[in-house]
Each structure stands twice: as structure tokens, then as C-alpha cells.
Amino acid sequence: MTLYMNLAELLGTRIEQGLYRPGDRLPSVRALSQEHGVSLSTVQQAYRQLEDDGLVEPRPKSGYFVPQARQRPALPMVSRAAQRPVEVSQWDQVLELISTPPGGELVQLGRGIPDIGAPTLKPLLRSLSRLSRRQGIRELSYGSVLGDPGLREQVSRLVLDSGCQIPPEDIVITTGCHEALSTAIRAVCEPGDIVAVDSPSFHGVMQALKGFGMKALELPTDPVSGISLEALELALEQWPIKAIQLTPSCNNPLGYIMPEANKRALLTLAQRYDVAIIEDDIYGELAYKYPRPRTIKSFDEDGRVLLCSSFSKTLAPGLRIGWIAPGRYLQRVLHMKYMSTGMSAQLPQLALAEFIAGGHYEPHLRRMRSQYARGRELMTDWVSQYFPPGTRASQPQGGFMLWVELEAGFDSQRLNRQLLPHKVQIAPGSIFSAAGKYRNCLRMNFATPQAAGIEQAVRRVGESIAELQAEQG
Amino acid sequence: MTLYMNLAELLGTRIEQGLYRPGDRLPSVRALSQEHGVSLSTVQQAYRQLEDDGLVEPRPKSGYFVPQARQRPALPMVSRAAQRPVEVSQWDQVLELISTPPGGELVQLGRGIPDIGAPTLKPLLRSLSRLSRRQGIRELSYGSVLGDPGLREQVSRLVLDSGCQIPPEDIVITTGCHEALSTAIRAVCEPGDIVAVDSPSFHGVMQALKGFGMKALELPTDPVSGISLEALELALEQWPIKAIQLTPSCNNPLGYIMPEANKRALLTLAQRYDVAIIEDDIYGELAYKYPRPRTIKSFDEDGRVLLCSSFSKTLAPGLRIGWIAPGRYLQRVLHMKYMSTGMSAQLPQLALAEFIAGGHYEPHLRRMRSQYARGRELMTDWVSQYFPPGTRASQPQGGFMLWVELEAGFDSQRLNRQLLPHKVQIAPGSIFSAAGKYRNCLRMNFATPQAAGIEQAVRRVGESIAELQAEQG
Structure with missing residues (x-):
């Protein structure tokens, strides 16, 4: 970590701990420079970082201040999941969400699409373009x-940041995280098996469980600390669970980062009951705070964690490049990968390897983290402002999704139908549950909050919610 | 069909019917021009086409002649398959074949790689390169x-050539033919189900059956007319078969084209016993004779044929773009596709759509058909020349693979080990059988027979075979 980042983190912690209060003036640049023995420009960089993160605000000629406390919506309730294995439903609603290609008139607040317009992506496009012309056997x-050896080497380097030491030969490149997750599930489970999942949970995994004839056991999940370890232990006691599938870092859709102690405790449970862990880390590198959180995989000593990720959220989903580090299940995963797609597209692999090796990945990530952190602030403000009182919302620690909880009985599928003529689409909460729970919830994307029409679309969502609530009386 | 193609086909038929015999002089260009009322250059074009196809040879100042009959090896025997459902094995050998990336020192005669160096591919690379720079939401x-609408429209146009009318909305783009085949299998069958297959058969499908816990019923297959309909009917009577999976046009590995009457009869059987047909047409467009053969799908009236194909053999496998026309199984296939990869890479889809719409696909196919037809002649000559007497070989009608059968008891896996220090690899026959039959067979690629080192590699294979046979006594 560089000097300015260290300083920014120190000041950030002090603000969050209440040492400086809303409205307080913060120490001057000169004073901090003397106190910490760093240059004036280092302090300025630290303040800019804190400003990007929404923790301080500059006032012309007066210095930096702690902003007035924002009106944040209350957190969603801890989910009360069914606690018995169920067959997955909701395919029709997922299909509705994924059938419309982006780029039309519809404002797709519901889809998990990152900002693909950043200038820091340019070197990747240049590599793609150059390699495309080559007509070589590698391209x-x-x-x-297994995938391109060069890209596997780069992934092996990247995972060091999450505390993992994984040699390139234990990494398999996949066609997006989808293929990583579905090969993981198939490598570990048979039809009829039970998989424990956090809840709400990514619909892609649940639809895979459905497709493979497996059952999902949804566990209560806290919007701050993640899956309930108590509930998990009870479930492991009660059911013949084969695997635990979860997204512990920058969870989709809730945005929490599971505390490190909980990650360790979960691994211990998995060891005690001898079950595999399928860890989805697709948003892990988009944690707003540096350094990024550790993965469960980083504590794994007996190869029971299958770590799945991709470049779909950090770079661009259209590349369809993901990867899996399957631990002891490598041979099974290779077989599943071969039968599902044979191999993944070559060009994007080669271009990605060049992009990362050329040092372009980290600057892009830094930019995206700041942008998404600001997006969270904007989206949270809009929900406070435009949504009915009593609306609850997640407080994401990374990624670009907000989870919104409305009063019991609200129907977010009906909301989507109501929004259709206004050309706005949200993701209804029910697709994040195997059993179709969370009908009163919805997920919204804040990757590009300053793009034209986004604020207006969110406002429209708020108004439609109010209309529907009024109808219900 | 253009005038010159018509004429070339007419002359070709006359030669094949024996109207002109080996060594005969063919009518002069002027005579044919007058006889058929076409220009001199049309006749010249027709002769050039026949020359490319190896049916005529020019002699300076004397005109065109029918070449002396080549020494062709005898055809392989009709396969005698096990005729009971078995679990698929042979994964280790498949893994060995697919783990080595091409482009190294090894001459990979065993892999199904087309010639990717043709200049007719250039427009595709230009499209890819240009689209790569765009940074748009579509890319x-x-x-x-479902895949890119523009590409689905082009595929819908292309399949007209095989007698199919399939609207774009009934086509799903996949990550190679692998994904088309594995989603097809999963859409139709459950674990434990029995799938009837031609034999020898593509290893990718059989490994998918293995991975999904299904059983393969290998049926006797004729090296000229394909799967035995009598054996199939008996099997349908005897076993609860769920689907028939086969490659009826330019079969892999045998290269035959199943006669149209057999295709119709197979469909009638499938209707009578109410089973699905999974038709792999990946080599169909590479039939040496124009027009290409009809697919079974083209006769299908109740949507029971799932037609699978890709651009991996006609253009380049690294693109990973395939497609499936799943008939009545569309909804199931969409679910399987979503859970396996979510969607396929965007850039190659957009570039391909441009390439086909721009009229570049047909010229490329024409070039490849001629090249592969010449490759077949060369490879067949080499096998006659360099392999021990008694060697049998297929007479492919399309594609770029030769199937070679050696005396009973020969071990082609041992041959591969013997070839390793010589940096040559063939595909051992046993991977084309669920039960590991065809150990005395092997498959070789003749896509680029004039590339450096190919003839020498084939000669080396022949020599190693002779050595091993001498050892066996």
C-alpha cells in the first residue's frame, strides 16, 4: 500500500469511529504533513481518495470537512429462509431478465452489467484488435x-492479493463465471444432492442446481455479516449436504463482505462435516476498500474450496472469460469443462494475459472501485429521496448493486410490469431465491449512475412503487 | 449453381460412371463449348474445378485426361459394436490428446484442426479487429x-443449403459444437438414460454421456452408408433408448455421407419409437461435392431433431462459435445453455455475422472443399505408399480426416508412445468408442497436407507401424 493510501485509511477509520463528527473540520494539509512526516502532495492525494469515497467534502478556502450524515435507509432484515431443501423454480422470470440484449431503449437497472466505457479498458481493446489480425495458430x-498458459500465470499472480497461492497448473480458464460455477457444482454433486446456499443468492447458480436436478437449501443471511453460521451448522447436522455455495466477498445481491473470522469458521465447519465449498469471488476485487478481502480459499489447506471468478464484472462480460481454481477436484472439473465447451475462446484469453502483464489491470480496478463507491452514494441518496418512507436498502462494501426491501406483501414482478411502458426494468427479488421468496425486494445496478436517464429511471421506480402501495392501501 | 459448376458436375458424374476410363482423353474445350452452348472460359473453369477435385489431369498441349486409377487401400470393415449399453471410458486418452496446445514442435495428426491459414479468412479477421476497437455495449x-440476432439470421440463411427452413428465433448460438451437443443431450436425457450412437463416434459426445451419467449403445456402422438401420431397429425394440446421436454427413471419423434414403428411414424409425435425434452436422458444409448433403433435420416435421453445428471446422475453432436448432426442445436447451455458460462471447458472433453477410463465407468454403479433397488424395496415396500392405482406410466424402484400420491386435496407443520421440501424434482409435474398441485403428488429419513436415510425419507413422507389427511377429 502506498503512503497516501495508508494515510487515507487511517483518516477514514477515525471518521468512521466518530473521532471526527459530521460537520467537523478536518486537520489541514500542512498539519497532517507535519504530523505524519509525509509530503503535502501525499496528504492531498489522501484527501482526494477520501473525497472519492464520500468520506470528506472540500469547502473552498476552508479545507476538508466531514459531510453531514446522510439519510441512509435502514438495512434489510436478516433473511428468514425456508431451511429445508427445495427444488429451484423462477426460470421464467430469469429468462425474461436475460433475453433482452442491452443497448436498446430499456434502462436495464436489473442486470449485472459493469461500466464498460472506462478509458482504462482501451489497452485491452488494442490488444484484442492487434491479436485479431494475426491469423496464428494460437489465436x-x-x-x-486448461486454457492459455499465459493467462493462467497472470491469474495465479492476481490471486495473491486475496491471500491465495495457486500455481497456474491448478487454474482452469472457463467461459465466464457461469461455466466455472456449473462445472464446480457438477464436479462435486450428483443429481438429487443438496447444496446449501446463502439467501438471497445469485440466480445463475440456482438455475444450474435446477438444471442438474439438485436441491437448494437456503440459509438465513445477515445483510452485514453474511450467511448464518449457526443456521449452517444446524443444517449440516440435519441434512446430507454435499456442498456450500456462497459469495462471501462483495456479495451479490446484498453487497456485504463476510468478516474474516466468519470465513475461517465456515471453513472449519466444512472440514468437520466434510463438505466442499464453492466460493464465488466474481465481485471480490471490486471491494471499495484496499486491500481487497481475503477469500475462504486463502485459508483452505485440504483443497476443499473451489474458487470461481471471472473478468465479467471487473472488465467486460462480453469477453466470457472466467476461471476456477478447483483444488482437489481438478480432474473432475477438467472433464466437466471439456464436455461443456471443449475449451474457451482463444483471442480474449491472449488479449487479457497481455493486458494484465502490461500492468493495465490494477489502474482499471482502482478507477472502477472509486466510481462504484460514488455510485453507491448516489443510488442510496436517490432511494432515500424517491422511494417511499420505510424502504430498506443494503449498504454494499463493493460491486455495483443495491438490494432494496419494501414492505411485506409488495410484488416486484408487478412493479416490473408497471415499469415496462416507462422503459425501465429492475431485477425482481424472487429470482434470487430458489423458492421464489423476496417478492417484496428488488435489485438495482449503480455502475454508471451518471449516465443519461439513470436518476430519472430510479425516480420512476420510486413513483411506481408508491402507486402500487397506494393501490394496495 | 453457376454454369461452370453444372458442367463440372456433369463431367464428374460421367467419369465416375465409367463413361470415360482411366487414361482416356476428355473432349476438348472447344468441343464442350459447342456441345453445351457455353463460353470457352466456362469450360476452362469447369476443368479447373475437376482438376482441383482430382478427377482430371491436364497434359501440356494434349488436353485433359482421366488420371490412371490410384491404388486405394481397401475400406475398413463394418464395425461390430457391442450392442449393449455401456458406460463410457477412455477419458485419460482424450485428455492426453486435448491437453497439448497446437503450435509446438509436435506434428498433431490426431487433432480435428482445419487449415486456419487461408487468405479467404482475412475479411473475418478484419471484422474482428475493427469491432474489437469499438468498446460498445454490443461488443x-x-x-x-439466444445469441446475437444478426448471426442467427445468417445461420438461418445458411441452413437453407441443407434443405432446412429454420427461423432465427429457433436457433441458439453456443460456445462451439461441444456446447450445442452437451445442451442437446441434457435437454433430452436424464442420468441413467441410454443414447444410441454411430460407432466409431466423436469422443466429445461420448465423454459428455460419461459426465452426465448416461450410457452409450454403440451400433454397427458401415464405412460407406453409415449407421446400420437394421441394428438400430433391433436396438430400439430391445432397449429404452432416449435419443440417437450421430454425424450422418461427412462423418467424424469415417468421412461417409449417409444416403438420403437412409436418413429418411432413420427419421421414420425415430418417429415410430418416439426418440429424439441429435444430429451433428459440423462437417456437413465441407462435403467435396456441391450441393452439400441434406440434413436429417431437413426432413423433420415434428421437431424431434436437434441439429448441432459450429464454425470450428469451416472457419476456426478458436472462435468457439457453434449453434443448435433444437426444434421442440428449445425451452429446455435455453435453460441448459444459460446454466452452462450464460451466453457466448460477443465479438466473434458480431464478426461472423458481418463475414457471412458480406458474402465471404461461400468463397472460403469453396476453397476449403477443394483443398481438403486434394488432401484426401495425398493422404490416401501416402497411406498406400508408406503403410504396411493390408492397411485399410476410409474414403471420406468431406472433411479432413482419414480413418485407418490395421490388422487385429494392433495397439495404436502403443504406436503413439512409439511416435512421441519423433514428435508425431495420431488419435488412437479407442477414444472413438465408449468401450475402448478400435485399438487397431487411428485417425489422421489431412487439412494442410502440403505444410512442412506432414508427409514425413505420415511416413514416420507408417514406419513405426511396421516396426510394431514386426515385433508382434
């Missing part, structure tokens, strides 16, 4: 079923 | 789970 022919 | 974001 156009079959590669290894 | 980089999620598309529809």
Missing part, C-alpha cells in the same frame, strides 16, 4: 482444455 | 441468451 485454433 | 456487454 484461431484449439488451445489446451 | 463488450451481455447479449441475449
Whole structure:
């Protein structure tokens, strides 16, 4: 971590601990420079970082201040899941969400699409374009079923940041995180098996469980600390669970980061009951705070964690490049990967390897983290402002999704139908549950909050909610 | 069909019917021009086409002649398959074949790699390169789970050539033919189900059956007419077969084209016993004779044929773009596709759509058909010349693979080990059988027979075979 980041984190912690209060003036640049023995420009950089994170605000000629406390909506309730294995439903609603390609008139607040317009992506596009012209055997022919060796080397380097030491030969490149997750599930489970999941949970995984004839056991999940370890232990006691599937870092859709102690405790439970862990880390690198959180995989000593990720959220989903570090299940995963797609597209793998090796990945991530942190502030403000009183919302620690909880009995599928003529779409909460719970919830994307029409779309969502609530009386 | 193609086909038929015999002089260009009322250059074009196809040879100042009959090896025997459902094995050998990326020192005669160096591919690379720079939402974001609408429209146009009328909305783009085949299998069958297959058969499908816990019933297959309909009927009577999976046009590995009457009869059987047909047409467009053969799908009236294909053999496998026309199973296939990869990479889809719409696909196919037809002649000559007497070989009608059968008891896996220090690899026959039959067979690629080192590699294979046979006594 550089000097300015250290200082920014120190000041940030002091603000969050209440040492400086809303409205307080913060120490001057000169005073901090002397106190910490760093240059004036280092202090200025630290303040800019804190400003980006929404923790301080500059006032012309007066210095930096702690902003007035924002009106934050209350957190969602801890989910009360069914606590018995169920067959997954909701395919029709998922299909509705994913059938419309982006780029039309519809404002798709519901989809998990990152900002793909950042200038820091340019070097990747240049590599893609240059490699496309080559007509070489590496670009156009079959590669290894494991994926491009150069890209696996880069992934092996990247995972060091999450505390993992994984050699390139234990990494398999996949067609997006989808393929990583579905090969993981198939490598570990048979039809009829039970998989424990956090709840609400990513619909792609649940639809895979449905497709493979497996059952999901949804566990109560806290919007700050994640899956309930008590409930998990009870479930492991009660049911023949084969695997735990969860997204512990920058969870989708809730945005929490599971505390490190909980991650360790979960691994211990998995060891005691001898079950596999399928860890989805697709948003992990988009944690607003640096350094990024550790993965459960980083504590794993007996290879029971299958770590799944991709570049779909950090770079661009259209590349369809993900990866899996399957631990002891490598051979099974290779077989599943071969039968599902044979191998993944070559060009994006080669271009990505160049992009990362060329040092372009970290600057892009830094930019995106700040942008999404600001997006969270904006979206939270809009929900406070435009949504009916009593609306609850998540406080994401990373990524670009907000989870909104409305009063019991609200129907977010009806909301989507209401929004259709206004060309706005949200993700209804029910697709994040195997059993179709969370009908009173919805998920919204804040990756590009300053794009034209986004604020207006969110406002429209708020108004439609109010209309529907008024109808219900 | 253009005038010159018509004429070339007419002359070709006359030669094949024996109207002109080996060594005969063919009518002069002027005579044919007068006889058919076409220009001199049309006749010249027709002769050039026949020359490319190896049916005529020019002699300076004397005109065109029918070449002396080549020494062709005898055809392989009709396969005698096990005729009971078995669990698929042979994964280790498949893994060995697919783990080595091409482009190294090894001459990979065993892999199904087309010639990716043709200049007719250039427009595709230009499109890819140009689209790569765009940074637009279509190129980089999620598309529809069905695939790019523009590409589906082009595929819908292309399948007209095989007698199919399939609207774009009934086509799903996949990550290679692998994903088309594995979603098809999963859409139709459950674990434990029995799938009837031609034999020898593509290893990718059989490994998918293995992975999904299904059983393969291998049926006797004729090296000229394909799967035995008598054996199939008996099997349908005897076993609860769920689907028939086969590659009827330019079969892999045998290269035959199943006669149209057999295709119709197979469909009638499938109707009578109410089973699905999973038709792999990946090599169909590479039939040496124009027009290409009809698919079974083209006769299908109740949507029971799932037609699977890709651009991996006609253009380049590294693109990973395939497609499936799943008939009545569309909804199931969409679900399987979503859970396996979410969607396929966007850029190659957009570039391909441009390439086909721009009229570049047909010229490329024409070039490849001629090249592969010549490759077949060369490879067949080499096998006659360099392999021990008694060697049998297929007579492919399309594609770029030769199937070679050696005396009973020969071990092609041992041959591969013997070839390793010589940096040559063939595909051992056993991976084309669920039960590991065809150990005395092997498959070789003749896509680029004139590339450096290919003839020498084939010669080396022949020599190693002779050595091993001498050892066996």
C-alpha cells in the first residue's frame, strides 16, 4: 500500500469511529504533513481518495470537512429462509431478465452489467484488435482444455492479493463465471444432492442446481455479516449436504463482505462435516476498500474450496472469460469443462494475459472501485429521496448493486410490469431465491449512475412503487 | 449453381460412371463449348474445378485426361459394436490428446484442426479487429441468451443449403459444437438414460454421456452408408433408448455421407419409437461435392431433431462459435445453455455475422472443399505408399480426416508412445468408442497436407507401424 493510501485509511477509520463528527473540520494539509512526516502532495492525494469515497467534502478556502450524515435507509432484515431443501423454480422470470440484449431503449437497472466505457479498458481493446489480425495458430485454433498458459500465470499472480497461492497448473480458464460455477457444482454433486446456499443468492447458480436436478437449501443471511453460521451448522447436522455455495466477498445481491473470522469458521465447519465449498469471488476485487478481502480459499489447506471468478464484472462480460481454481477436484472439473465447451475462446484469453502483464489491470480496478463507491452514494441518496418512507436498502462494501426491501406483501414482478411502458426494468427479488421468496425486494445496478436517464429511471421506480402501495392501501 | 459448376458436375458424374476410363482423353474445350452452348472460359473453369477435385489431369498441349486409377487401400470393415449399453471410458486418452496446445514442435495428426491459414479468412479477421476497437455495449456487454440476432439470421440463411427452413428465433448460438451437443443431450436425457450412437463416434459426445451419467449403445456402422438401420431397429425394440446421436454427413471419423434414403428411414424409425435425434452436422458444409448433403433435420416435421453445428471446422475453432436448432426442445436447451455458460462471447458472433453477410463465407468454403479433397488424395496415396500392405482406410466424402484400420491386435496407443520421440501424434482409435474398441485403428488429419513436415510425419507413422507389427511377429 502506498503512503497516501495508508494515510487515507487511517483518516477514514477515525471518521468512521466518530473521532471526527459530521460537520467537523478536518486537520489541514500542512498539519497532517507535519504530523505524519509525509509530503503535502501525499496528504492531498489522501484527501482526494477520501473525497472519492464520500468520506470528506472540500469547502473552498476552508479545507476538508466531514459531510453531514446522510439519510441512509435502514438495512434489510436478516433473511428468514425456508431451511429445508427445495427444488429451484423462477426460470421464467430469469429468462425474461436475460433475453433482452442491452443497448436498446430499456434502462436495464436489473442486470449485472459493469461500466464498460472506462478509458482504462482501451489497452485491452488494442490488444484484442492487434491479436485479431494475426491469423496464428494460437489465436484461431484449439488451445489446451486448461486454457492459455499465459493467462493462467497472470491469474495465479492476481490471486495473491486475496491471500491465495495457486500455481497456474491448478487454474482452469472457463467461459465466464457461469461455466466455472456449473462445472464446480457438477464436479462435486450428483443429481438429487443438496447444496446449501446463502439467501438471497445469485440466480445463475440456482438455475444450474435446477438444471442438474439438485436441491437448494437456503440459509438465513445477515445483510452485514453474511450467511448464518449457526443456521449452517444446524443444517449440516440435519441434512446430507454435499456442498456450500456462497459469495462471501462483495456479495451479490446484498453487497456485504463476510468478516474474516466468519470465513475461517465456515471453513472449519466444512472440514468437520466434510463438505466442499464453492466460493464465488466474481465481485471480490471490486471491494471499495484496499486491500481487497481475503477469500475462504486463502485459508483452505485440504483443497476443499473451489474458487470461481471471472473478468465479467471487473472488465467486460462480453469477453466470457472466467476461471476456477478447483483444488482437489481438478480432474473432475477438467472433464466437466471439456464436455461443456471443449475449451474457451482463444483471442480474449491472449488479449487479457497481455493486458494484465502490461500492468493495465490494477489502474482499471482502482478507477472502477472509486466510481462504484460514488455510485453507491448516489443510488442510496436517490432511494432515500424517491422511494417511499420505510424502504430498506443494503449498504454494499463493493460491486455495483443495491438490494432494496419494501414492505411485506409488495410484488416486484408487478412493479416490473408497471415499469415496462416507462422503459425501465429492475431485477425482481424472487429470482434470487430458489423458492421464489423476496417478492417484496428488488435489485438495482449503480455502475454508471451518471449516465443519461439513470436518476430519472430510479425516480420512476420510486413513483411506481408508491402507486402500487397506494393501490394496495 | 453457376454454369461452370453444372458442367463440372456433369463431367464428374460421367467419369465416375465409367463413361470415360482411366487414361482416356476428355473432349476438348472447344468441343464442350459447342456441345453445351457455353463460353470457352466456362469450360476452362469447369476443368479447373475437376482438376482441383482430382478427377482430371491436364497434359501440356494434349488436353485433359482421366488420371490412371490410384491404388486405394481397401475400406475398413463394418464395425461390430457391442450392442449393449455401456458406460463410457477412455477419458485419460482424450485428455492426453486435448491437453497439448497446437503450435509446438509436435506434428498433431490426431487433432480435428482445419487449415486456419487461408487468405479467404482475412475479411473475418478484419471484422474482428475493427469491432474489437469499438468498446460498445454490443461488443463488450451481455447479449441475449439466444445469441446475437444478426448471426442467427445468417445461420438461418445458411441452413437453407441443407434443405432446412429454420427461423432465427429457433436457433441458439453456443460456445462451439461441444456446447450445442452437451445442451442437446441434457435437454433430452436424464442420468441413467441410454443414447444410441454411430460407432466409431466423436469422443466429445461420448465423454459428455460419461459426465452426465448416461450410457452409450454403440451400433454397427458401415464405412460407406453409415449407421446400420437394421441394428438400430433391433436396438430400439430391445432397449429404452432416449435419443440417437450421430454425424450422418461427412462423418467424424469415417468421412461417409449417409444416403438420403437412409436418413429418411432413420427419421421414420425415430418417429415410430418416439426418440429424439441429435444430429451433428459440423462437417456437413465441407462435403467435396456441391450441393452439400441434406440434413436429417431437413426432413423433420415434428421437431424431434436437434441439429448441432459450429464454425470450428469451416472457419476456426478458436472462435468457439457453434449453434443448435433444437426444434421442440428449445425451452429446455435455453435453460441448459444459460446454466452452462450464460451466453457466448460477443465479438466473434458480431464478426461472423458481418463475414457471412458480406458474402465471404461461400468463397472460403469453396476453397476449403477443394483443398481438403486434394488432401484426401495425398493422404490416401501416402497411406498406400508408406503403410504396411493390408492397411485399410476410409474414403471420406468431406472433411479432413482419414480413418485407418490395421490388422487385429494392433495397439495404436502403443504406436503413439512409439511416435512421441519423433514428435508425431495420431488419435488412437479407442477414444472413438465408449468401450475402448478400435485399438487397431487411428485417425489422421489431412487439412494442410502440403505444410512442412506432414508427409514425413505420415511416413514416420507408417514406419513405426511396421516396426510394431514386426515385433508382434
